[in-house]
Amino acid sequence: MAAKPKLAVFKFASCDGCQLSLLDAEDELLAVADAVEIAYFLEARTRTLEGPYDVGLVEGSITTAHDAERIRRIRDQCQFLVTIGACATSGGIQSLRNWADVNEFISQVYAHPEYIKTLATSTPVADHVIVDFELRGCPINKHQLVELVAALLQGRKPRVPRYSVCIDCKRKHVVCVAVAQGVACLGPVTQAGCGVICPAYHRECFGCFGPKEQPNLASLLGHYANRGADAVQLVRLTRNFNGYAPEFREASDDLETAAALGNTPDAPS
């Protein structure tokens, strides 16, 4: 490779945990600094973002009109655009406001709500521009991040699993919390990558890594409902860090509609 590829990191509404994961890759940080040019900051004195960049990593969700405009400019500047973390890929925990009246939120917290300029929603980056690759997680897994950077340097597709948390639970000999404890767990519909931390602590999965490939939420939630979980609890379970991911969103909306009509979710046939 002739010139070092130019890497840029952009942040929207988020907690910074995902971009800090890059700093957390201590052993690899020096090598990364050597292999790529962290371009966004090095050309930082210019008025506009001086692109183009080979790779743009985007953290955070889109919550203001200005953000929506800015992400379009960033897309134009980046050859390969990767969203990192739950906020960027699905809208994040703050997308819970998408189901509420945002003005009520604001007036409860702030004495002068007229100063708040925010969109009514917190939306994923992919709702605004085309995204080339999504790195999931709340926060992302640093090994997956290193794999991503390595794959991009080698010009190949990153190898990131799309199967469910259940596979990793079995691999790690973690006893199934849904079967053994009878709790409603999102593991069967959530993408692996977290290292099954919560089930290993005997807790249900909250879906930090978002929906796995082709999840069947209607079936799973119907199963939990059959076993006695109420609709309110199941809605809350699916509306979490990745609650606005399309598959999770549809499931929780369907549950709410069904509950409003007085129906219980369908049992799997």
Add this chain to the structure above:
Amino acid sequence: MAQTITINPVTRIEGHAKITLHLDDQGKVADAMFHITQFRGFEKFVEGRPLREMPSIMARICGICPVSHLVASAKACDELLAVEIPAVAAKLRRVMNLAQLVQSHALSFFHLSSPDLMLGMDADPKERNIFGLIAKHPEFARDGILLRKFGQQIIERLGGKRIHPAWVVPGGVNEPLAEQTRNEILSEIPGALAIARRTLEWFKSIAPKFEEEIESFANFPTMHLGLVGPRGELEHYDGAMRFCNEDGEKIVDLTEHRRYDEFIGEFVEPWTYLKFPFFKKRGYPDGVYRVGPLSRLIVADRCGTPLADHELTDFRLRLGRAPMSSFYSHWARLIECIYGCEKLVQLLEAPDILDEYVQSRASVNRLEGVGVSEAPRGTLLHHYRIDRNGQMRWLNLIIATGHNNLAMNRGIKQAAERFIRAEKIEEGALNRVEAVIRAFDPCLSCSTHAWGQMQLLMQLRGPQGELLHELRRD
């Protein structure tokens, strides 16, 4: 001719925070306002969610100090359950909290602030970042990376991951400490301690060179707030909230945290989303106080560990009991890193540290609870109200950046008065104003600065709003 300068820093997102400076007719800085413009809405969207989810959700407020939110949240939940957590669980929470303190201080000092100290405030911004440091001073940068790794690895070993770990829960912690993990951590402490000690020696040797910064980095008297232990020692997990006056003399030790609102008022200014806490007895804005590493060293009578106490004595001999300039926060952070290493040894060598009973269980016994701990950046308070089913009804959070809000605004004004000359804005001036914010190390600026520098927009405008001069860094 009155003018307005706007500095639009922010987390790489224009729209999270900005600074406006108002110039008077003589071109002098008349007022400074630090606006927080981000809004995520945690206070509202947790309504109706069960108590047990709170620590995990609250950790998502911040990717830099998630453990601090975990701990404060879990402590508020302990109150709602009205349980006494097992002694070993308190020790293990302390271990994680100290690991967080060390890693966060390392990030703040090495990754964010040391490029200014090592390469100079006026150095080319292209190099004035952690990567420039790696290129120019690889050994020093490696020390910083390793010290942060030391803390982050402890968090990962205990909680499964470094950011947003799930291990601290209402009533205690999830899993006991394994003997092997204990031994691994203990074996790494000497290396971390050596880094902290040699970095402090280096800092002491270069600090006098920054005379101008010392004089202008929020260098004015304020009260201070921080937790202290039963014998007045430095404390980060539990203990009395101690308010001290400008000279470091105790005003009050508040042991019942739920009475915090008798002492702390929260003032709202129309131009920012961040409230202004103040000490009620002195009123607003005279009740300005600060929190953070420097404040903790001022309010504490002693550290309580040998090497840190030795350094604290030296610190006080050189600077007095209550040094005013926030520039000295860097110094305080390094002393706290030494303290953290020493305290970790004490905790991990305690005979009961491997006890297996680590979580008290109870259902809801109170409808209101307050949890207080020291985050790396200062006192953190979580206040929850729930219903009888254990579902959240209301919450109030006072974060370190909030406590410091009044002082930070004054500090920005002071630096601007000194470094901003009307009509023209220099890059170095911009960096110095930014560096004041960095010395307070608000979560915001620390996050914004994670990759080198904040986005800044500083505008100088005439009375009709015409643009006279603009300096911008994206």
